[in-house]
Amino acid sequence: MSTEAKLVCRDVWKIFGAGACDAVSSNGGKPDAETLLRAGLVGAVRDVNLEVRTGEIFVIMGLSGSGKSTLVRCLSRLIEPTSGEILFNGENLLSASEKRMIEIRRHQMGMVFQHFALLPHLTVLDNVAFPLEVQGIDRPTREDRARRMVELVGLAGKETAFPRQLSGGQQQRVGIARSLAVEPELWFLDEPFSALDPLIRREMQDEFLRLQSVLKKTIVFITHDFDEAIRLADRIAIMKDGEIVQAGTPEELVLAPATDYVAEFTRNVARSKVVKVASLMKAATAALPATTIRHTASVSEAAPLFATGGDTLGVVDADGQPIGLLRRSDVVDVMMQG
Ligand SMILES: Nc1ncnc2c1ncn2[C@@H]1O[C@H](COP(=O)(O)OP(=O)(O)OP(=O)(O)O)[C@@H](O)[C@H]1O
Numbered sequence: 001m002s003t004e005a006k007l008v009c010r011d012v013w014k015i016f017g018a019g020a021c022d023a024v025s026s027n028g029g030k031p032d033a034e035t036l037l038r039a040g041l042v043g044a045v046r047d048v049n050l051e052v053r054t055g056e057i058f059v060i061m062g063l064s065g066s067g068k069s070t071l072v073r074c075l076s077r078l079i080e081p082t083s084g085e086i087l088f089n090g091e092n093l094l095s096a097s098e099k100r101m102i103e104i105r106r107h108q109m110g111m112v113f114q115h116f117a118l119l120p121h122l123t124v125l126d127n128v129a130f131p132l133e134v135q136g137i138d139r140p141t142r143e144d145r146a147r148r149m150v151e152l153v154g155l156a157g158k159e160t161a162f163p164r165q166l167s168g169g170q171q172q173r174v175g176i177a178r179s180l181a182v183e184p185e186l187w188f189l190d191e192p193f194s195a196l197d198p199l200i201r202r203e204m205q206d207e208f209l210r211l212q213s214v215l216k217k218t219i220v221f222i223t224h225d226f227d228e229a230i231r232l233a234d235r236i237a238i239m240k241d242g243e244i245v246q247a248g249t250p251e252e253l254v255l256a257p258a259t260d261y262v263a264e265f266t267r268n269v270a271r272s273k274v275v276k277v278a279s280l281m282k283a284a285t286a287a288l289p290a291t292t293i294r295h296t297a298s299v300s301e302a303a304p305l306f307a308t309g310g311d312t313l314g315v316v317d318a319d320g321q322p323i324g325l326l327r328r329s330d331v332v333d334v335m336m337q338g
C-alpha cells in the first residue's frame with residue numbers, strides 16, 4: 001500500500017430536500033443539525049473529509065441511516081453532492097462533464113451495490129460479461145475475460161447457470177465478478193455480504209482478502225458490522241448522522257476511541273487481535289533472539305510463539321531486518337485485557 005491518494009473528498013455535503021443548496025450557502029457552508037431539521041432537510045452526508053490511498057481497503061462503517069450509501073454514491077457522482085470537492089487521481093469529479101463521468105465509471109470504477117440485481121434472463125457468464133458488452137468489447141474478448149473472473153471468484157463450472165439456480169452467496173460472487181470484469185482502479189462495495197448467513201459471510205471475507213492480495217485494488221468497502229470492518233480494513237472511517245466521527249487504523253480506533261459512540265463499537269473487540277507488535281515492542285540493545293515476528297503481526301499472532309519458553313521475541317520489518325524486542329509480559333498484559 002502506498003501513501004499516494006487515489007481519492008480525496010473535501011468538505012462534502014449531501015442534503016436531501018428542497019432548498020438544500022441555500023441551506024448550505026446561507027450558513028457559511030456548514031449548517032448545523034438543528035438548522036437542517038428546522039428547514040425540514042435531511043443532512044445525509046455532512047462535511048465529510050477523507051482520503052483513500054492507492055491499494056488500501058478503506059472501510060466506511062456506521063449504523064443504518066448514518067449516510068454510508070449516500071456518501072459512496074456521492075464519490076462516483078451517482079448522487080450529486082450538494083457541495084464540496086472530490087478528486088480522483090487528482091481530477092476534480094464535480095466539474096467533470098456527464099460524458100466524462102460515464103467514461104470514468106465504465107472504465108475505472110467498479111461497484112457492488114447493497115441490493116444489486118443480476119439480470120435474471122442472462123447466464124452467469126453473460127451477467128459477468130455485461131459491463132464489457134456495454135463498453136463495446138467484442139464477444140470473444142469479453143467472454144474470455146468473464147470466464148477468468150468467474151474462475152477467480154470460485155464459480156468455474158457455473159458459467160451457463162441462471163441466477164435463480166444459484167444460492168445467495170453464489171449470486172453475490174457473480175455480482176463481485178461482474179464488478180471486477182472492467183478491471184476497475186477504484187472498487188466500491190456497499191455491504192456486499194450483509195444478506196449472507198454468518199458462516200458464508202466469513203468465507204466470503206476470506207475470499208475477498210485472497211482476491212485483494214492478488215488484485216491489489218483501491219477499495220472503499222461499506223459495512224455496519226465492526227467485526228467485518230476490523231477483519232478487512234487497512235483503515236476505518238466511522239459515520240454517525242452523516243458525519244465521520246473518527247477515521248484511523250483498527251488499532252487506533254480500539255485503543256483511542258474519539259467518542260463514546262466509537263467506544264461502543266469497539267467495546268467487545270479483543271484488543272490482542274488489533275494491537276500490533278510494533279506498538280508494544282521495545283528497542284533492542286543486543287542481538288535478537290532466534291525466534292522473530294513481523295512488526296505488522298497482531299499480538300494474538302505473536303502469543304503462541306512464546307510457548308517454547310523464551311521471554312522475548314525478536315521483531316523484524318518487512319525485509320526481515322531486526323527492529324526491536326517483544327516481551328512476554330507486555331503480550332500477557334494485552335491478552336488479559338480481553
Ligand atoms: N433520496 C433520498 N431522499 C431523502 N432522504 C434520503 C434519500 N436517500 C437517503 N436518504 C436519507 O439519508 C440518510 C442516510 O441514508 P443512507 O442510505 O446513506 O444510509 P446508510 O448508512 O447506507 O444505511 P443502511 O446501513 O441502512 O444502508 C437516511 O436518513 C435516509 O433516510
Ligand SMILES: [Mg+2]
Pocket residue numbers: 068069070114190
Ligand atoms: Mg446503505
